Amino acid sequence: MAADPMVVAVIPAYNEARRIRALAEQVRERLARVIVVDDGSTDGTAACLEGLPITLLRNPVNLGKGAGLQRGFVAALEMGASAVVTLDGDGQHRPEDIPRLLAAAEAWPRRIIIAARTGNRACAPPLRRFANRFADFWISWASGCPMIRDSQSGFRLYPSELLRLLPLRPEERNTFVFESEVLIIAAHLGWYTEAVAIDAIYRPDNTSNYQAWADTWRITRRVAGHLFRRGMYPAGLLRVLRVLPDPRKKNGPAARAPLS
Numbered sequence: 691m692a693a694d695p696m697v698v699a700v701i702p703a704y705n706e707a708r709r710i711r712a713l714a715e716q717v718r719e720r721l722a723r724v725i726v727v728d729d730g731s732t733d734g735t736a737a738c739l740e741g742l743p744i745t746l747l748r749n750p751v752n753l754g755k756g757a758g759l760q761r762g763f764v765a766a767l768e769m770g771a772s773a774v775v776t777l778d779g780d781g782q783h784r785p786e787d788i789p790r791l792l793a794a795a796e797a798w799p800r801r802i803i804i805a806a807r808t809g810n811r812a813c814a815p816p817l818r819r820f821a822n823r824f825a826d827f828w829i830s831w832a833s834g835c836p837m838i839r840d841s842q843s844g845f846r847l848y849p850s851e852l853l854r855l856l857p858l859r860p861e862e863r864n865t866f867v868f869e870s871e872v873l874i875i876a877a878h879l880g881w882y883t884e885a886v887a888i889d890a891i892y893r894p895d896n897t898s899n900y901q902a903w904a905d906t907w908r909i910t911r912r913v914a915g916h917l918f919r920r921g922m923y924p925a926g927l928l929r930v931l932r933v934l935p936d937p938r939k940k941n942g943p944a945a946r947a948p949l950s
């Protein structure tokens with residue numbers, strides 16, 4: 691897939707003037723089509739991208755990361771994308787890792803590929819590490835999938851065939867919940883995840899729009915809704931605990947996670 695010109699990058703950006711231009715340029719060196727969704731930024735993010743051969747979409751008001759991603763997906767599908775690679779706009783993901791996601795997608799074509807921050811996890815703030823672990827377990831249970839690694843990573847590859855099945859709602863406010871929920875919805879459609887290990891970049895000047903308590907609570911509530919609707923989905927829990935077999939064995943080659 692490395693040479694596929696129809697793999698489109700979608701980069702959500704909210705007040706990322708400091709790093710967005712360099713990031714968009716580096717992604718553009720690796721993927722022919724790059725979409726940046728500027729979500730009502732007030733710091734001149736859009737102006738920083740002037741003159742670059744990319745597609746810039748702008749929301750007049752801030753609708754949240756999930757809404758921005760969905761707007762990017764709709765645009766990518768309209769371009770005829772074969773797959774979409776998402777990266778955070780703050781430069782926490784290394785564009786140099788994109789080929790590894792493409793290679794994993796070639797090996798596991800019917801999967802969402804997650805670039806999982808495993809290498810230097812210890813650099814993440816402790817509260818975030820705890821919240822992420824909790825989210826991994828909770829989302830894996832609701833997905834009925836053995837432990838999803840780094841369910842909160844925004845560096846992913848989504849096959850377009852899957853995106854076309856999703857009820858995309860780019861005009862609706864949607865925060866970080868989207869990236870959790872999409873894993874659950876996809877799993878119930880038979881699209882599971884695989885992970886490749888990456889190092890995320892943590893800089894002392896990195897700020898986060900993720901509100902550890904509020905956003906974790908929003909995600910927990912939404913995931914709980916999925917679990918309640920399935921009667922707490924005991925089969926899902928048993929799969930996470932590996933009492934029941936890995937459902938990925940049925941829908942593709944070996945379910946061995948290509949974490950390396």
Ligand SMILES: Nc1nc2c(ncn2[C@@H]2O[C@H](COP(=O)(O)OP(=O)(O)O)[C@@H](O)[C@H]2O)c(=O)[nH]1
Pocket residue numbers: 701702703704705706727728729752753754755756757758759777778779780782844897898899900
């Ligand atoms: N479109 C959009 N993107 C956002 C919003 N908030 C954050 N982002 C983007 O989502 C990515 C991750 O956000 P960040 O605040 O760094 O969260 P963290 O890395 O999980 O702590 C970055 O690319 C942000 O620019 C938002 O309200 N709208």
Ligand SMILES: [Mg+2]
Pocket residue numbers: 778780782896897898
């Ligand atoms: Mg960040």
